[in-house]
Amino acid sequence: MKDYIKVIGFDADDTLFINEPYFDEAEEKFCALFEDFLSKQSISQTLFQTQINNLPFYGYGIKGYILSMIEAANKISDGKVSIKVTEKILEIGKELLQKPIVLLDGIEDTLKQLHGKYKLIVVTKGDLKDQHRKVSLSGLGPYFHHIEVLSEKDEIDYEKLLKRLDIDASDFLMIGNSLKSDVLPVLNIGGTAIHIPFHTTWAHERIDHEIVHDKFYTAITNAEILPLLL
Template structure:
């Protein structure tokens, strides 16, 4: 990479824009659809169990989530769910795929502030088509020099991205809401990681307190704090090179 000195990569869902809240909303709509069939209220647990079971076949993203919702609805209603209700589940999913992008607080200003000094990147996982569509609809795509949509975020994937962009790990920083996907593998390859927790995070993206305690990473409460942190982290490197 032959331009700026540092590469700052952002996760997209629940880091740049709202995402998990729409999954939770969909779950509530599913609950009201299948509710009349149920004696117990184990829907949430069964849906998560189904999503986990299907992950190796469908991967991440809304389309797999819709299919898991349908399968859960069939299973939990002992196949009594009606065709019209399944159509409603699909429509809930289509709404998720087409709704306007809601940028999170301070995202726009922070990106504008940083783009002159740093190379900015998006690294997001999920459906290729859905993620591309969200990035296009976000209105901030042009501020990112690189965009990577990957099927999984692990050490190997991050190492490949660094290699492809010819950047050392100590010049790379990942910013995201998921300790499991955005922080843990990045810390493990010796790069910088900044955790900005989201209001709600999918169960699948959580890690144990034990793992948390071992890791060296930065924690911020809002995106607006990022520029100051960057100054602090990268100032040393810059001075050394002068």
């Protein structure tokens, strides 16, 4: 791998720093607001489906999540959600925007050792301003050439990215926690991918089949990346 990779893309959320546990915590608080209306499972499912339906309009990120919570609340309460509850939902969203940036174990040392040997970039989804803010606050910004915030991580999005970078797919490695977004589309266009599993993954990012590919690798920890690249 070290003989042909020129550019390494790192996912941000749950690859560089913690993210999904904060959303899980927010969902718990949201469900508690409507425990008199439906079961927790039904509330979670309504919120999830609302998020998925809204992705074409709001994209990924906290701001879209807040809007989806408000819409889901209206559905769950059959239009009877109060101003007070709506204010509590907004508070949940603002808390998400102020969560601390917690780096994943070993990531800074990994970036430090790869920096200067490869062009490192962040390739992520979400709100443009929020993702730039998180990378800046993480202290990891100096290791990266630049940040790419994509609306989606489909094959066509990666192909456009490679065109902007002026490299072939064979020159590109993507590292991330999502098999659906960070691995499959990159492999499908001829790139290389390393999956670093995170202990919790949003349902929308899960796949139900095993990946077998000669350019696919799994690293349980960040430290396991280095022997593949140095």
